[in-house]
Amino acid sequence: MAAYLIADVDITDAAVFEQYRREVPATEERHGGRYLARGGTTRVFEGDWEPHRLVIIEFPDMASLAAWYDSPEYERLKAIRFRSANTRIIAVEGIAPAPG
Template sequence: MAAYLIADVDITDAAVFEQYRLEVPATEARFGGHYLARGGATRVLEGDWEPHRLVIIEFPDMAALTAWYDSPEYERLKQIRFRCAHTRIIALEGMPA
């Protein structure tokens, strides 16, 4: 069953974040991940949420998502992201069709 990484990214250093943004897709692809949405316009329909840059990545399953997130390849990129953004990330397991 598919799993989704949903991130709300508040970029604090755009130049450093650009390095992260350019390198991360290749690491996700190795684990079967692909973008469903990233960085598009948002509209809050209910509540007091003020999203920044939203990203949704689909993985084949939660095991693949977790393997990517915990991988040495992504660990290096996480350290870059920690320096240039404040991020809220959740993993959501999909429902069978």
């Protein structure tokens, strides 16, 4: 069952974050990740949420998502992200496809 990483990224140092932005897609792809949204326009319909840069990445399953997030190759990039952005990240499982 697919799993989705949802991140709200508030970039605090654009120059440093650029390195993260350039290098992270290849690490996600190696774990089956693909972008569904990456910093596009957002619109809040309800609530007081004010997203910054919203990112949604689909992985084949939660195990693949967790393997990517915990991988040594991503650890280095996480350190760059921690220095250049404030981020809230969650993961959610998708729903099983309808039979037939």
